[in-house]
Amino acid sequence: MQFLLQVVVSGLAAGLVYGLVAVGHSLVFRLTGTVYLALGDVIGLGIFTTLLVAAGTGPVTQTSVATGRFLLALAVGVLVCVAAGAGGYLFAVQPFLQRGSTLGWVGGTLALAFAIHAAIESFFPRSGYVFPDPIPFRRIGEAGFVAAGDASFQVRTIYVGGVALVLAALSAWAINRTRSGRGLQAIASEREGALVVGVPVERLVALAFGLAGGVGALAAITAAPSAPVSADTGTLLGVKGLAAALLVRFGPAWLALAAGAAYGLLEAAIANVSLGDLELGPEYSAAIPLALVLLLLAIRPPREAFEDLE
């Protein structure tokens, strides 16, 4: 039972980060009808820009970065990420949407994704980098682990989950309560109508692309010290976030967040839990949830997936 708690906590923490990426995917889909294939790598760009400003490209330990410099690095990283997200929309999506060219935005966003990936790898070629941790969780309990009964879990994971929830709440607030947020809702429900009543559509959509990247990057950076990061970290976040978003048909933010959490839980369960003789292990934790999502999409496709035949 205690072991289960441990799995749940770590799965939720990872899953909530996927969930925030899924929120970004859903937002972008509902605004533009596109899939932002570069979202994961844009988030990766945020992670590694932060690392670059905080500690350069050399080896780091978790403690070697001062809090002040880390905060500066975080600000730069998130800003770069927002700029890349918005720029991605303006250069790789919007021109093709206007022409109605699906191939165009697919090619454009994929090109952006692989260019960012390659740029990260050229600065950070090794397969794993330690990410500095500005908050000294390792001093709590035994090297950052606390025991609850027989179970022990990393205190960090609770912090990561908490930050993700706060970010989600902030995003929901921004979408429902601010003027820009209401503008975005107007665009999602009726783009032409929003244009007519004077909503600055292009600017707001670019902002939404930027925020999708920025919010995802904040969550990913919060989680980054828990495990070594590489150029693939962001890419995989993008893929898993897309899977979660597809699971809830690019639905509203809380649903997307919940889907991400469920996805993370499933991954943790596959990696750790054994049911009788059936013991899967971490090597299956990536493939099986994705296979399930695709299976579900094939068996019970959402209505909006189908072509409009009238």
Add this chain to the structure above:
Amino acid sequence: MSALPAFTRTGAAVREAGRDARLAWGPGAWLALAAFALAALAPFVLPSSVRLDGLAQTAYLALAAVGLGFAVGIGGMPSVAQGAFVGVGAVAAGHLIGSGVPPLLAALVGALTAGCGGVLVGAAVVRFRPVFVVAATWLATWLFAFTLEALPSLTGGARGLTVAPGKIARLEPTATLHYELALGLVAVALLAYRALAGSSFGVRLRAAGQRPAAAVALGVEAPRLRLAAFAGAAAVGGLAGGLAVQLDGVVDPEAYDAFLSFTLLVAVLIGGAATALGPVVGVLAVAALSLAADVLARLTGAESARFGPMLAALLVLSVLATGSEGIVPAVARRIRRAGRQERDHGMELRRPDAATLTAGGLHKRFGELVAVRDVALDLRSSSVTALIGPNGSGKTTVLRLLAGTLPPDEGSVEFDGRPLTAASAGDRVELGLVRTLQSNAVFPALTALENALVGASLRRRYGGALRALLATPKARAEARETTARAQAALAAVGLQERADIVAQELTGSEQRLLMIASALATRPRILLLDEPSAGASGAELQRLAAILERLSAEGLAVLAVEHNLRLVRTVADEIVVLHAGTMLASGTPEQVAGDPAVRAAYLGRQSL
């Protein structure tokens, strides 16, 4: 049974094919042959510093790209999973060769395995809108990568699965042999692409990609056609993978990751998806890029793998930013010449048998709104019925109920006395009940003739992909008949001189006539027209009236939703007036014009 007639027939078919080939032979064909010969000679004339295995790999990549180009450009499915299918073929072939299967057979089984994978993925995505095709195939690509990671036995673990090169058709498996084999396969794939793209299979696929609703209205079964295209493309990718892995000598799981799918899509994009040669040119451009990346890497001392993706990204964005659809279409536009086919308009369009369509008690509600209430219609051969009424009175809804794209809540529709309740829209088109859509629903990137071919290809018995590919005598004879019928349909609306014009370059009224021609090409017995005169000028109205009268005289039953009362008065034998979903009046123009209720409710200021 003597084999002689079969031989004679085959001989005749071969002679005919030769004649067709001579007719189609032109400077372009000479150019293609010369380019192919030059490419085939390359290994023997190039300096030894050129790496032949690299050339062979590029050629295999081109093979996979041509397959993808068909799925994307003709099938209209923006797949981001072709790299995974290449990988499936490679893994399958690698294992088979390990257990002693001959190399070519192993590659073929690899292709078959990838084709089965294509059927699995395709079954899910063929009904999807493009954006969902992108999302699903992208995730499928990653699923393949994750699966290879999860099951290291598939790729031989950390050391990789070594594939011992075996003799191919008793020849040493050198890089040169692989290159020539790949080049030959690319040539075959290109010819197949062209044959299929021009066949009724390809025309219907392209139509469904451009205007799904209009294609359904003409009886196109898009999902079935797309599944064939998607699985075929996957199989071609698998074949390329199954052969390339023998050249590599090892199954490297990282070679088939998302980046390969991206590279193939890039090749298709920058070369041009809708042309056979586009993907090949695209692969050459990508290969040139990787050479450039090597040079850059040597200059800067960094790893060349870092520059490739960045240069590819730049190239994609710059080609896309110019607004062109790729290199090959851009070049082709400059050198396009007018078609020089002979036209044959002597085809009989009408089906000789008369038909009746009887609808009674039709009801349709949308939530609280009653769109159609107790509507009854009776359509007969050789008559034009006009359905008139103010906006929102339910005219188009009635058409949809008759055509089967909307199920009625109550009421029946009978065709020649047989109930149509269970018949889908496609079934009804096949029975001879076809409708046109309200807006300009032509297929914009198809020529006028190809637009008509979409309709004319209905009921083809030998029109499948395989027969078109093999150009069997039956398929060829039928293709000629189909083309003749499409030409006759164009002639019936006076568009025969515009046959080779791309539909989007026609005028608005010509596009509406073209819609009628596509519908006529299905050889309907009952034709439902939704506002055929929208926006037409005086002269165009006369032309339309003449067309409708001739169709009626030839025995067709026509039902037209129409706003233009002058046209209605000229052509209609019977008028049905709808008001707020109910039938206000019906009868001859004189009867309807004299009906006081009609005068009061609708025609107040205007008299028939």
